[in-house]
Amino acid sequence: MDSELQALASNQNWTLTSLRPGKTPIGCKWVYKIKNHSDGSIERYKARLVAKGYSQTEGLDYHDTFSPMAKMITGENQVCRLNKSLYGLKQASRQWFAKLSEAIQAAGYIQSKVDYSLFTCKKGKSFTALLIYVDDILITGDLKFFLGIEVSRSTKGISISQRKYTLDILKYGGSLGARPVCFPMEQNLKLSDAGDLLTKPAKYKRLVGCLIYLTITRPNITYVVHVLSRFMHEPRKPHMEAALCILKYLKTPRQGPFFPAQNNLKLSAYCDSDWAGCPTTRRSTTGYCVFLGNSLISWRTKRQKTVSLSSAETEYRAMAGTCCELSWLRSLLQDLQLSHPEAATLHCDNTAALHLAASPVFHERTRHIEMDYHFTRDKIQEGLTVTKYVASAQQIADVFTKPLGKDAFTSMLRKLEVLDIHSPT
Incomplete structure (x- = not known):
């Protein structure tokens, strides 16, 4: 605490002054944290002085940093006027x-x-x-560990995982000794608002929050975590059971995306949707995954904002979202000094949606669709994207839109190049 105060003083964060009439000082508090090394050993103890920024009011003191600190031992009616920003302020x-x-x-x-x-x-x-x-x-x-993400290198390529973080989640959920399962969610399972409410929902909310961060290296649980996050406000017993099933699946903590050393730099993507898959709102779910060569670099599961009238429409919306991601990645590659002159390939398993994207004459079917969803058609005409039909059995994005059975899930996982490079197999 003394070190923190000395650092703030040497940085001239504030000057002592009297409180002006009509001004309300913002309180402060201490926040303590133990910083750990990657192996779990203690690195140092840390104390941080933060302002109670939640008490700031828009229009009154949101843009005014006068007297943001109080309760300091500075004398009667003496407060600290900030010269520089402090943690906690909005x-x-x-x-x-x-x-x-x-x-x-x-x-x-x-x-x-x-x-x-x-x-x-x-x-x-x-x-x-x-x-x-x-x-x-x-x-x-030569990065090996960053924010819980572990990087493993070999002559064949690079693999990332969250081994220690996964083990911490298993320990919190009481599943370290549980029998592992082969897939994270039962096929055809539809979670809804039915079931008994949890008496202690805090554990469920924290568990799902941890799983959301884990999807950084575990794309195979993205869809299931997306579904569970819909029920954070009122979690029920079936939701907790589904969350515990994910923990059993996570008994392979080193699993993660693999980036081969020998690879081309061509962008390609797979997009899919589950028409009216949400039993509560009847909205569809969009899922996509993007590859740079053979390397999986981006993936997402998202519930669509509106109800679609047909499977072709919901697939068309999924294509638009994927095209936006491809455009962003193309620009990002340019910033990284990697040009991408070729058209990105977008795979879809719905022929009607492919026709909608390629032809401007489907007026009756598309006039109710917002103009921004015709973004795909523009990118095709500009030569930045080329669409390609893929059979449903080969649609990799299925893993991001619905729960699959063991055989289908395992097959898709291999195509995503999500593996444990330390596994003897």
Whole structure:
């Protein structure tokens, strides 16, 4: 705590002053945390003084940093007027990032226009990429562990996983000794608002929150976690049982995406949808996965905003969402000094949706669809995307839209290149 106060004082975060009439000081509190090494050993004890920014009121003191601190031992009616931002204030994160961005760009880095947290610098043959994550900085290099993500290298390629984080989740859920299962959700299972309410919903909410972060390296549980997150407000017994089933599936903690060393850099994607799959709202679910060569680099499961009148329409909307992701990735590759002159291939298993994307004459079928969903057609005409039919049995994106049986799920998993490189098989 003394070190924190000394750091704030040396940084001249505040000046002592009297409280002006009509001004209300914002309180403060201490936040304590133990920082650990990747092996779980203690690195250091940390104390942070934060402002109670939740008490700020828009229009009154949201943009005013006068007297943001109180309850300091500074004498009667003495408060601290902030000269610089402090953790906890509603403006703090934006001010911190603005100051950091200014310093990084002054050092010769260029800020990406498609991801403002990415900065790149190229000098001759040297290229450096710098990524901001909250208050951490990731620089390209021989990275092995970052924010719970473990990186394993071999001559064949790179694999990422969240082994320790997965084991922590299993321990929290009491499933370290549970018998493993082959897939995360029973086929054809439809969760709804039926069932007894949980008496202690906090455990379910925390468990699902942990699983959401785990989807960074476990695309195979993305759909199931997406479904469970719909019931965070009122979780019920069937929802908890489904969450515990995921934990049994996670008994292979080193599993994660594999990026082969020998690979081309061509973008391709698979998109799919589950028409009216939500039993509560009858909305459809969109799922897609994007590959750079043979490497899975992006995936998503999302419930569509409106009810679709046909399977062709919901597939067409899924194609539009995937095209947006492909366009963003193309721009991101350019920032990373990787040109992509070829058209990205978009695979879809619905012939009607493919015709809608390629032909502008389906007026009766499409006039009720918002204009932004015709984005796919524009990209095809511009030569940036080319569509291709894929049989439903080969539709990899199925794993992001519905629960599959053991054989189908295992087959899709192999195609996604999600594996455990430490497995003897």
